[in-house]
Amino acid sequence: MINVTDLPDRIRNRPTTSKRELARHSLRDALNSADWNVTKAARLLGVSRATINRWIASEGLQRPE
DSSP: OOOGGGSOHHHHTOOOOOHHHHHHHHHHHHHHHTTTOHHHHHHHHTSOHHHHHHHHHHHTOOOOO
């Protein structure tokens, strides 16, 4: 069995990332990859357009100009 103390310092002391932060980054990455086309971003993430729009609103994101 491997314990936390068996891991190297670079892994053991790594800052944790919350699920919300990961979702926020995934949303931004998908939107940027799709050139902010909500339909394409939804396909990339496997969710509906309505979900993408809801996430955009909840994160307060705005399409870059």
